[in-house]
Amino acid sequence: MNAPQSTLGQVAPTEAEFRAIAQLLSDTTGIVLAPGKTSMVQSRLAKRLRALGLATYKDYIALVSSEGGRDECRRMVSALTTNVTHFFRENHHFETLRQVVLPPLLEEARRGGRVRLWSAGSSNGQEAYSIAMTIAELAPDFATLNLRILATDIDPLMIEQGAKGSYPAAALEAVPEKLRKKYFRKEGENYQVVSNLRGLVQFRELNLHDRWPMRGKFDVIFCRNVVIYFAPAAQALLWERFEEQLTPGGYLFVGHSERVTDGKHSNLRTAGVTTYQLTNRTSRI
Structure with missing residues (x-):
């Protein structure tokens, strides 16, 4: 019974x-x-x-x-799994992105180069869209460039929400008013990310513990407040995998309580608060 x-x-x-x-x-x-x-x-x-x-x-x-x-x-x-996120979380990373990281990448993109950014553990997309808004403010012509953001998460429900790009008003409190007016449109009770900005971000379900299907490398990787939930051995392996996935000179942003393990063969070097840059690589794939 x-x-x-x-x-x-x-x-x-x-x-x-x-x-x-x-x-x-x-x-x-x-x-x-x-x-x-x-x-x-x-x-x-x-x-x-x-x-x-x-x-x-x-x-x-x-x-x-x-x-x-x-x-x-x-x-x-x-x-x-825990999904805690908000727009422009740990804003110092976005200042580094705006002031240091993006200007040379945008120059490269305008010369016809390929630029890729990855929001790993993106939750419902607020991090990825924060990156997208930062790019759009520096490069209003972003839609004409070979520039894309990949947003991945293990939770298919979060990926679905991110792809829709629809958020309640409370979620937009951390977004400056100028950006709210420019990149969101009110639809019913929620606010929708404008279509051209949504087109900059591709959402995919991905378990970081599994094989990664991406063939190209990334100029910037955000993986913040994710690795802290992993066992030490899994953390160390993930840092190595992120390093292999970066282009020479590429940047890795991690969470406020996370630190990249200093392996003797690692070429990741501190480049700011919880920010790392890949050095001593001579080829770009």
Whole structure:
């Protein structure tokens, strides 16, 4: 006899079940679920148990561990990952972008060069659109240049929201009034990013723990307040992978509480507050 729908997910996972869920999350994404987060796991996964009609976390673990449970595993990751973002978060990075990083890149783009920026762990797109607005203010002709921003996140719901580019008024509080008027249009209760700015950003679902399909390299990578959730070994590997993905002289921006591991073979050097530049590379791909 099935448990009543109202009781599904009401019992917290046992310690063993919590460890199993934490291991699945770590294996899938590299993210560490700290001990003591049992109530958080229950509150975020109870809805999934109810939707699936599953009575226990043991049943849920069996499902997401199975070959047929891949889609549900993605939903589990989506539920357990944290999406905290806002426009122009850690604004000093955007000042560095505006004053130091973008001017030579825009010159290169106007000479016919290719310029690529990556917002990794982009959440619902506010970081990527902050980058886009910074570019548009410096280069009103951005649509004519070979210049694109890739925005990726592990959560498909965040990618969908970012691609729509629609945000409530409260989300725009950090956007200067001049930029709000220029790059947003009111549609119903929300504000829509204007179409030409949306065209600058391409949104894709991507698990940073998996293989990366991008073939070209990036002049700028933003990955902020993401790596902090990874285990140390996964953090070190991710820094190495970002370094390999940068063009010579390219910049990596990380979160306020994150620091790039100083590996003996690393060519990433401090270039400002939580800002790194790739040096000592001689070829550009």
